[in-house]
Amino acid sequence: MNDITSVLLIEDSQADAKYVQKILPTHLYRFVHVDRLERAREAMQENSNFDVILLDLSLPDESGLSTIMSTISWANSVPIVILTGLADEDLAIQAVKCGAQDYICKQDLSGPSLSRTIRYAIERKQHDKDAKRLAVLEKHEEFMATLTHDLKNPLIGNNMILELMAEQVLGVVSAEQASLLLNLRDSNSLLISMIQSLIDVYRFEKDVDSVKMESVEPLLIIDKCMKSIAPIAMHRQIKLSTNFADSVETITADADAFRRVMQNLLDNALKFTPDGGAIGIDAYATNGSIVFKITDSGPGIPKEEQSHLFERFAQGRAGKKFTPGIGLGLYLCKQLVCAHRGEISCSSDIGCGTTFTVKLPQNGISENNQTSSEVNYDRSRLN
């Protein structure tokens, strides 16, 4: 909200209307004054940017509770403050029960009391809106978290059965059938890993601090990740290389989270690197942090897409065309890195490949930077 409060004043008493405008400082309040409900509705259609509606309950074209009911119907959740006479206090209270934010007795009007009432009404309305939205959001997230778990378990069961069948434990199958069964298992595995990404996303969104910090050897983990892509890389004649500085021995991190970040970035690199290309990982220590650079010789990422890479469900155009995915990989990486109070970034030029840089504090989360705003930032995008 900017500094000037925009008020729609609905009041048929000219004197009261002028008094209200007189007692509020003109440099802080801007008024549109109407003396009929019908005109108020028109004013609202012309300019819906009102911060508050001040409403008299006895107007020429409508009076009593129906005034508030019809106002609410077109007020687009702009907070409403009832202006009331002494005799109408009961009515005003009913109006508040119907959805007005507050009421103020015309006899008690003063600049400070009115501006306080207006401010509180705006604040309260905003608070109610936020609370409602958050409740819906939380319910939604909880549902998704449960759903993803429930989706994953039957797939794991399926895979076990498929493997048993392929291995002929359950009876004789032909070589062709076995190969098809293993194909089924592989697509299931892909699904499971996508679902696992979703589960992790929800887990880390719910609880940033669910990382388990321990001393890990990053190079061992990276080696394992490299090995997992090595067969495909070899098949596609992609050259893999690592270049680790001696200073990189241990880092305080969540081993599983770290593995996922590296694996995701390597899987991505593999997806986008053409046959005969190259993928490399550099690691070195600097100023209490360890920097990991994952570089590929892929087509590069357009500048306009780079800024959205780490958003939830974001996926580059190229990604959509070539690979299955739901755009959670980099979002999850960012969450995990942020949970370590680290940084992740991307630099890329069209035709010159892409480098993802992950920078993690070598000694884990220090006490004085426990609170991270970055993950919260991601959450706020959802609102």
Add this chain to the structure above:
Amino acid sequence: MNRATKRILLVEDSPADARLILEVFKDENISADIQVVRDGQTAMDRLRCVGQFADSQKPDLVILDLNLPKKDGREVLAEVKGDEHLKCIPIVILTTSQSEDDIIKSYELQANCYVTKPIELQQFVKTIKSFESFWLKSVRYPHSHE
């Protein structure tokens, strides 16, 4: 004589209007001693300094609304201007009425001026300020009622 602070009698039956006028006086730092009465009969008592107003002194100036309970503003105007002891007190008609009849009738009854209350706040404030600069700063009053 010209005392620094003038006594003004505001005859206004609408509390909202009275409050607005007082607020503008206060907000614009207009120095005046304003008393508000809400009907024509009380206004006459106040002007004659009788009844509850026995200890009061005559006002220097009257701001009079036309539509009043008990005794109408026009009657008050006629009575004041017909009274040897009161007729020198200037009377400013301040009303929502824009009717030509009211204007003519008021001047016939020797109102000193006739002002219609502006609808819009800034204009209203301007009117009150011009009232101040004329009736409270420029005008000289008769030396009769001390």
